[in-house]
Amino acid sequence: MLTQITDSCFYMKGHVNIGYITKNGKGLLIDSGLDKGAAKRIIKILKENQLPLHYCIITHGHVDHYGGAKYLKNEMEIEFFSTKIESSFVQNPVLEPIYLWNGAMPIKELRNKFLEGEETDIFGFLNEGIQKIGPFTFEVMPFPGHSYGQIGILIDDVLFAADSYFGVDVLNKHKVPFIVDAKATIETLEKINDLDCLGALPGHGDFEAKFKSTIQANKKCHENILAFLLSSIEKEENGVYMEDLQTIFFQQYELSPANIGSWLLYRTSFTSYISTLIEKGLVSISIKDYKLWLQNTKIIEPRSS
Numbered sequence: 001m002l003t004q005i006t007d008s009c010f011y012m013k014g015h016v017n018i019g020y021i022t023k024n025g026k027g028l029l030i031d032s033g034l035d036k037g038a039a040k041r042i043i044k045i046l047k048e049n050q051l052p053l054h055y056c057i058i059t060h061g062h063v064d065h066y067g068g069a070k071y072l073k074n075e076m077e078i079e080f081f082s083t084k085i086e087s088s089f090v091q092n093p094v095l096e097p098i099y100l101w102n103g104a105m106p107i108k109e110l111r112n113k114f115l116e117g118e119e120t121d122i123f124g125f126l127n128e129g130i131q132k133i134g135p136f137t138f139e140v141m142p143f144p145g146h147s148y149g150q151i152g153i154l155i156d157d158v159l160f161a162a163d164s165y166f167g168v169d170v171l172n173k174h175k176v177p178f179i180v181d182a183k184a185t186i187e188t189l190e191k192i193n194d195l196d197c198l199g200a201l202p203g204h205g206d207f208e209a210k211f212k213s214t215i216q217a218n219k220k221c222h223e224n225i226l227a228f229l230l231s232s233i234e235k236e237e238n239g240v241y242m243e244d245l246q247t248i249f250f251q252q253y254e255l256s257p258a259n260i261g262s263w264l265l266y267r268t269s270f271t272s273y274i275s276t277l278i279e280k281g282l283v284s285i286s287i288k289d290y291k292l293w294l295q296n297t298k299i300i301e302p303r304s305s
């Protein structure tokens, strides 16, 4: 189903929301869905509504946002655009299983359609600021945090926010959203919170004209996790092994991933929160007994007698 937001802006609701804008007989898609099935659905909906398609922006290189690109390109000869770094993942899909598997060649179990899509060539790179593709003029907003170079698209005063935030229901379901940088995630949320526009559509969740409370709920979620991890480290006077803290974290949030891939996604989020605590100078990291060791940096100076 196609939902209209403004004269020219639409979206197709699904597991991943797909944005669509039309102007002067041209069509621009924002993200392409998970796979061939999602791409077929996009083509069907556009045909039913007699709408054109010429271009597609990939907001970030996660399979649920670019997996349908290959099929769309074969069927419709459309041009794809993304940021330079996110294009790396669209053009070399094995990179996601590689980074999840600590940079080593990934085990077969990780080479599935949820973590590794079909490679698709990117026609052009998008930079921050006002950009033009055909008759479309829009603002590219860097939204790093959920991925390295994710972007949001502000067009006709509507924000297509990608996975910079999640709808409250989705947030509650996941408990711990996937992120690669906690500090950048929170800064991106603050940037969106300051934005004055007609409304925003996240990659997963509902379009909202009043989206600020959803942004605040997302921010609170990350801040709560950071506070929990910091207090867990502070509790241990001498420090804690990073892998033990990870277990405490999984237990606290009752994370029971169904497969290795999901476990690794949660581990990446966990590592991102730890990175932020280290970068903020609140936690130090070293090696003890062959393992990574985390300590609170609030060391009390011994009193001089």
Ligand SMILES: [Zn+2]
Pocket (backbone or CB within 6 Å): 060, 062, 065, 146, 163
């Ligand atoms: Zn994503």
